Amino acid sequence: MASLGGDFTRDPYPVYAWLRAQGPVHHVRLPEGTVVWLVLGYDEVRAALADTRLSKEWRHASPAQRVQTVTSGVSMLRANAPRHTRLRALVTRAFTARRVSSLAPRIQQVTTDLLEAMRAAPEGRADLVEALSFPLPMTVICELLGVPFLERDAFRAWSDLLVVGAATPRTRDALADMTRYLAGLVETKRARPGDDLLSDLIALGEEDGDRLSEQELLGMAQVLLIAGYETTANLISNGVLALLTYPGQLAALRADPSLIDAAVEEMLRYEGPLEVATFRFTVDPVEIAGTRIPGGGEIVLPVISDAGRDPARFDRPGDFDITRDARGHVAFGHGSHFCLGASLARQEVRTAVRALLETFPTLELDAHPAALAWRPGTMPRGPRSLPVRWH
Template sequence: MDPYRLDLTGHDIHAEGALLRDRGPVTRVELPGGVVAWSVNRIDLLRRLLADPRVSKDARRHWAAWRDAEVPDDWPLHIWVSVENMFTAYGPDHRRLRSLVAKAFTPRRTDALRAGVQAIATDLLDALDAGPDLVDLRAGYANPLPIEVICRLIGVPDEARPGLRRAVDIFFDTTVTPELATANRFDVRRILEDLVAARRRDPRDDLTSELIAVRDEGDGRLTETELVDTLILFIAAGHETTVNLLDHAITALLTHPGQLALVRSGERGWRDVVEETLRWQAPVAHLPLRYAVEDLVVAGVPIRRGEAILASYAAASRDPGLHGPTADDFDLARADKEHLAFGHGAHYCLGAPLAHLEAEIALPALFERFPDAELAVPPGGLRPVRSFISNGHDSLPVRLRP
């Protein structure tokens, strides 16, 4: 069977997920530039694979096409596999890098961000309250809240934030040209190298200053490239998933008034909203890439050493093998809301507790401030972002008061 060419525009992620499942639990897909990978789209198989030490995220060591220079330097997804941070590390390197970052997301430090998140949400809601009734809630609420949180955590100055937001948008836009993707890689590194230089001159109480201190201790625990690339990871992963989570949770509740009524009555809680949204609309539909360290057989399909694997989270989280015939339904009363939105195993997202904190503050605050909000376009009129990686809306038009 020929590889299925993924829709780079992400026009209908869930229809495509169903098609992938129909082709088989493990099926070949074509990424930009003709790169071929194995899509794994069943939740039980994907969970096991994500925890399997025979599967790596280090392209330099374990992706044959990358080692053999078969992937061009201007490949649009280059930055997803070439950065040197815990996202692309394997074995001892991964444990080393993850241990350095983990202290930024301890339960105590995450909970200490609560008051700041509440203040950011209040400021954004005040601005919405003072403006027109018809607003884009993605641009006016779902997007700026997590980006403000992560920029404060890292210590990004105001003047650098627009450039970083644009860079992240380009990371996730899988329709961009190779030229734009390549230029964007250099742009984001320049912005973050400038940030590192500024924090070396003027250390502050932020994660960048902490990482610099680790780097400059000279104990070999962090290279300069790893420092900058870890900041890239924080910026990219630290807000896009939460933006999409908020976007889809708002959309789900506005288009499922019966489910919203369950929350307002107290029969279901905001944690139910967050978990079911993560299952129903995985914020990252497909995550590049992993690689077979040795020959594997998955669901009877041989995956050869050095071949690439694509974690198809959106398809897996709607797996009817686990969630039955209602897998495509948004149902807060669902007994089992299992999903893989934050990954699994050694690479489980360290920022998951922060994403939960942000969503469980931002969502009730929005619906308390604007209890009669309604979607301003038919649900079918919402356009997806141009990406097979990111699963969100290009905009979210909402009328705050009927």
């Protein structure tokens, strides 16, 4: 069994590439101590993400792994068909394409306000994570779900602990605090519905009787809130970092803003917001790419970030190139668990990056890329801070 450590958090790609060269499946211990079966390579990861033999339900985890769960309620992330199919269909009825599209003016306004505040920073310096990457998606998802503004900082603190993945007293306390808060919020919305997604989720099923249970509401609210800002916040930071470390690509985007859609797809491929997918569990023994993995709740972990760097799928995968066709990446997953909020995340990133470059034509990094501290754990992929400057 291999162990992943050292500079792995800052730059995991060489380790993944070395492992992939040995074969697509490896039994490893992650930096936080969890023992998993890594799946590497584009074809293998894509297949594993859609493999119905692997369970998303924690009840199938082995006893040794079961104690490490740090989520509550019942959500799409932790359900198989037919429950997953039902939950996703119910949420899709409220989280419509029209609703996402209608958010465009508000996303633009929030972005403009944040960049104006950033421009007033002393000495032309700021941390982009605090100035834009975090507050933009947090504001949007909280307004979408109807979460009071004053509670957002507390929610971010809880989420930062929970997404690391390892169960500790602090993460359990954060989970308990978040669950109590969301339960209270659900009761408030039930008594006084508003024009928000959470109120709509509570009201679902009044006509056909298929309603979300209390545990399903709590699980759904937690997942939508955390995923609704974590993914986008990391993607904004990662994307801007890539642009600022590849000046030729930055110049190309400035010269031709119509490249923004292709640039966002390349950001997702090159340095996506999630390093790995959520846990899958073996119910019965399963063979993946020629390796037999025992049943009984072994964790199978598809490495999304390595799929985007597989030279068998993408030419020059280690180069950031916004003119390439990066479509087909699996940064938002694949199969029935494909990210429900992918279109919202893309819309926010397009707006944020375009406005940032227009507002700050001389934007540059204010630290060496190798000096940046990256978020711990193997789930979220993004820098803790991103110092930038302009003149």
